[in-house]
Amino acid sequence: MTTSAPLRRRAVGATYNLRDIGDYPAGSGARTRWGRLFRSDAARFADGADLAALSLRTVIDLRDDAEVAALPTGLDTFVPAVLRRPLDPRSLLSALNGDSVDVLGELYVALVRERGPQLARIVADLARPGALPALVHCAAGKDRTGVVIALVLSAIGVPDDVVATDYALTTEYLTPEFFAAVPTESGAGDPADESLRGARAESMAGLLRALAADHGGARAYLVGHGVPDEAIDHLRTALTH
Known part of the structure; x- marks a missing residue:
């Protein structure tokens, strides 16, 4: 169903968790294309040599101002469009059930x-004509990035179990060495907080179930929040073959 190497994981820049979402089934015999959409942690890119292999046209950075200041990537030097789209999940944590068996879910x-x-x-940014190839990243490439990529994959027809398994691949790359290497201010998480470091497939599966129950699925959720149907159709066409 998935593979972690050599095509899935891309060793570009000083990243730990940069992955290609290609070769996933997307219904009606279609599969996602390699080299169109990438997901990643934040990293510094000293030059564009390795990055050039990705041919990026768009980067979507989900971090807030403090995170960007703590770990500037330098991507704006090499990529035509670097879009800041902060999601700020930390403000939501205090309202969650601290005793939950699945805080991340x-x-x-x-x-x-x-x-x-x-x-x-x-998602509308990614659906713009000419936006791809694109990279979506936050600090660790796990939570904010995981939700965005899950919405995209689910909306274009990738089955829930495949979406959840793609998310869980993060556990292979966000090792203790990753957390030791990044500054705390970068937003990659507290290495002492095990409840926020994992990437269990069930956490993402729970989100997909909630989307189905509350909205009828990811596509209906996005349309309900203003993404035109034709934009999602365009994104599916651009991401699959």
């Missing part, structure tokens, strides 16, 4: 319920 549901307009704008 609850956080993801809270994100889609409280950040609908922002999430819709991000």
Whole structure:
């Protein structure tokens, strides 16, 4: 169903978790194309040599001002459009059930319920003609990035179990070495907080179930928040073959 190497994980820049979402089934015999949409943690890119292989036209940075200041990527030097689209999940954490067995799953549901307009704008950004190839990243490439990529994949017809498995691949790359290497201010998470460091497939599966129950699925959720049907159709065409 998925593979972690060599095509899925891309060793570009000083990243730990830069991955291609190609070769996933997307219904009616279609599959997602390699080299069109990438997901990643934040990293510094000293030069554009490795980055050139991705041919990026758009980068969507989901971090807030403090995170960007703590770890500037330099991507605006090499990519035509670098869009700042902060999602700020930390403000939602205090309202969650601290005793939950799946804090991250609850956080993801809270994100889609409280950040609908922002999430819709991000998907619309990706659906613009000429926007791809694109990279979506936050600090660790796990939570905010995970929700955005899940919405995109689910909206274009990728099955829930595949979406959840793609999300869970993060556990292979966000090692203790990753958390030790990034500054705390970068937003990548507190290395001592195990409840926020994981990437269980069930956390993402729970979000997808909530989208189905509350909205009829990711596509209907995005349309309900202002993304035109034709934009999602364009995104599916651009991402699949």
